[in-house]
Amino acid sequence: MIAIGGAIGTGLFLGSSLAVHAAGPAVILTYAGGAIIALLLMGALSEMAAAHPTAGSFGLYAEMYVSGWAGFVVRYTYWAVQCIAIGGEATAVAIYCKFWFPSVPGWIWIVGFSLGLVVVNGASVGSFGEFEYWFSTVKVSAIVVFIILGIALLAGVVPSHTKGLSNLTSEGGFFPSGLKGAWIAMVYVIFSYIGTEVVAVTAGEAKDPASAVPRAMRTMVGRLIVFYLGAVIVLVSIVPWRQIQPGSDVRASPFVTVFTVIGIPAAAHVINFVVLTAALSSMNCNLYLVTRMMFSLSRGGYAPARFGKLTPRGTPLNALLISTAGLFVATTVALRYRDKAFVYLFGVSLFGGLLVWLMIFLTHLFFRLRYRPPAGAMTRIRMPGYPYTSILGLLSIAAILATTWWVKDMHIALVAGLPWLVFITCAYYLTRLSTGNKKRSPDAEND
Numbered sequence: 056m057i058a059i060g061g062a063i064g065t066g067l068f069l070g071s072s073l074a075v076h077a078a079g080p081a082v083i084l085t086y087a088g089g090a091i092i093a094l095l096l097m098g099a100l101s102e103m104a105a106a107h108p109t110a111g112s113f114g115l116y117a118e119m120y121v122s123g124w125a126g127f128v129v130r131y132t133y134w135a136v137q138c139i140a141i142g143g144e145a146t147a148v149a150i151y152c153k154f155w156f157p158s159v160p161g162w163i164w165i166v167g168f169s170l171g172l173v174v175v176n177g178a179s180v181g182s183f184g185e186f187e188y189w190f191s192t193v194k195v196s197a198i199v200v201f202i203i204l205g206i207a208l209l210a211g212v213v214p215s216h217t218k219g220l221s222n223l224t225s226e227g228g229f230f231p232s233g234l235k236g237a238w239i240a241m242v243y244v245i246f247s248y249i250g251t252e253v254v255a256v257t258a259g260e261a262k263d264p265a266s267a268v269p270r271a272m273r274t275m276v277g278r279l280i281v282f283y284l285g286a287v288i289v290l291v292s293i294v295p296w297r298q299i300q301p302g303s304d305v306r307a308s309p310f311v312t313v314f315t316v317i318g319i320p321a322a323a324h325v326i327n328f329v330v331l332t333a334a335l336s337s338m339n340c341n342l343y344l345v346t347r348m349m350f351s352l353s354r355g356g357y358a359p360a361r362f363g364k365l366t367p368r369g370t371p372l373n374a375l376l377i378s379t380a381g382l383f384v385a386t387t388v389a390l391r392y393r394d395k396a397f398v399y400l401f402g403v404s405l406f407g408g409l410l411v412w413l414m415i416f417l418t419h420l421f422f423r424l425r426y427r428p429p430a431g432a433m434t435r436i437r438m439p440g441y442p443y444t445s446i447l448g449l450l451s452i453a454a455i456l457a458t459t460w461w462v463k464d465m466h467i468a469l470v471a472g473l474p475w476l477v478f479i480t481c482a483y484y485l486t487r488l489s490t491g492n493k494k495r496s497p498d499a500e501n502d
Contacts, residue, residue, distance in 0.1 A: 063194050063282065063333065067247055071287065075299045078240035079231035080223040080291045083284065085240040086247075090280040093248040095448035096412060097276045098438040099419035100255045106426060112255040113415045114351055120421040121414070127357055127483040128476070129414050134348040135475075136407035137341040138378065142386040143404075144334045144341070145169055151331040154323075165386055172339050173379055176346060179368045183343050190336030197329040198282045201310060204317050205289030226295050242462050245455055247283065249408040250337075251275065252415065253344055289313065342378065349374035357486055405465070406472020409456045416449035 074082045103116050114133060118126020148168055149161030175186050209220065223229055230237065254271050290299070293313050310329075314322035350371040353363030362374040423441055438444060459468040 063191070063198070063247075063250075063279070063336075067198075067283065067286065067333075071243075071247070071290065072299050074240040074243040075287075075291060075296050077232065077243065078237045079227065079229070079296045081230045081232070081234075081237040082240050082244070082291065082296075083287055085237050085244045086283050086287050087280075088241060089244040089248050090276070090283065092245065092412075092448055092451050093251055093279065094276050095444050096415060097251065099416060099445055099448070100252060102438045103419060103422055104255045106422075106428065109351070112347075112351075113252065113411070113418060114348060115355070116422060117414055117418045118355065120425050121418055123487065124480065124483050125414060125418070126355065127352075127486070128479050129411055130348050130352050130355075130357070131479055131482070132407040132475070133411050134345050134352070134378070136404045136411070137345045137348070138382055138384070139404040141338050141341045141345070141382045142384070142388065144338045145382065145386045147334045148331060148338070151327055151334065154327050168335060168338070169379070169382060169386075172335070172342055173375065175339065176342050177370055177372055177375055179370060183339065187336060187339050187343075190332055190339060193329060193332040194336060195278075195282065197310075197326075198286050201313065202282075202285040202289055204319075205293055205313060208317055209289070209292055220292050222292055222295050226297050231296070239458065239462055241455055242459055242465050245452075246405065246408065248279070249412065250340070251279065252411070253340055342375070342382070345378040346371055346375040349378050357483075402467035402469075402471030403475045405459065405468040406456070406475065409452055409468070410472070410476070413449055413452040413456070416445045416452065419445045420449075 071082075074085060078085050100113065104112065107116060107119075109115050114126055114130030116126075117129045145165045145168070146161070149164045152159065152164040153161060172186075176183050232239075254275060290310075290313060293316055299312065311322050311326045314325065319325060349358060349362050352358040353360060353374065362371070362377055364371065364373055366372045419438065420442055423438075456468070459465040
């Protein structure tokens with residue numbers, strides 16, 4: 056449920072309209088393609104997490120098996136990406152609350168919910184998990200109800216103007232924008248799957264990570280495929296795809312459109328509650344992630360030592376507080392410079408998410424070549440089809456990243472991301488000059 060919470064954000068409820076607008080009904084195949092890439096990623100991560108269940112996860116694996124530069128870049132990039140994501144979700148929370156309370160200033164909601172989630176994450180990992188479980192339950196329940204009602208409508212069970220599956224071909228065919236449109240939609244779709252990697256980060260605090268984490272990864276991807284594909288098939292089958300227009304207001308959500316067709320009273324209010332929960336869930340999950348990444352950087356010698364300390368309850372509180380500062384900066388920029396500077400922060404976020412996935416696939420290739428299990432121990436899970444599956448995943452992410460250059464408003468990923476890569480590379484070499492270049496053991500994070 057934590058992994059599902061990290062993946063299912065407001066993107067599915069609001070952002071799916073962008074993918075539909077680009078590909079038409081062929082967006083179904085685009086989501087299927089994104090699911091395959093996510094499945095490959097989970098296979099690679101499962102094998103590495105079973106061998107090294109640590110809080111630093113793929114950041115530490117990159118350092119151990121690729122290079123110190125790789126580990127530094129992956130962890131700091133992921134930290135920055137998630138801080139930006141938290142800031143974006145915090146501003147979204149204010150927008151959704153304004154739907155009900157238009158006279159209340161947005162900053163009150165941002166500060167209130169942010170403080171609440173900081174307290175939750177600072178208490179213990181158990182409290183984080185409990186809140187994330189229920190947040191995820193709301194999102195999953197909404198999707199399941201959406202799919203069930205949609206199938207009933209398409210089957211004629213619900214008395215309404217059902218057309219079966221004719222909407223999949225009636226508005227310019229299944230591929231109205233050709234294969235090019237279906238591929239361009241992948242830029243939006245793959246971002247919906249980013250967040251699934253969170254389950255690997257939880258390995259350092261799971262009771263039996265060698266078996267629990269790989270099992271969670273397999274079942275989570277299977278459920279995501281059902282949820283995403285089921286929701287998208289229902290969506291483009293019930294509503295002609297040309298009527299689904301992108302928009303940031305909850306009333307523009309494709310889910311509101313479908314619930315209205317089905318006859319759900321106050322559909323906009325129902326979906327507003329769901330997307331508010333989705334935003335809070337993403338904030339909660341991402342706050343957990345950035346805390347563990349900062350903790351890992353500290354234990355690796357790339358951040359001040361105080362960020363690597365634990366409270367008596369086992370929480371890296373100092374890492375949490377400095378990550379909250381990142382949340383404050385991202386939120387401030389999002390509110391004051393939404394149309395200017397924040398677009399560059401979003402570019403870094405998109406670039407960083409894809410870069411981290413690319414590095415996970417690359418790390419797995421090196422992992423297989425260099426990993427030597429301890430005497431008498433064996434990795435319980437192995438990535439099938441190695442090395443071809445990891446190479447396929449790596450090339451797919453590289454192709455998607457390159458495609459952002461030709462997608463409207465998405466070229467900012469490279470415009471902002473490449474300078475970030477240069478900056479963080481310079482920061483790494485400056486840090487190495489001052490701290491040395493020691494190779495870390497995963498045990499350093501588990502002490």
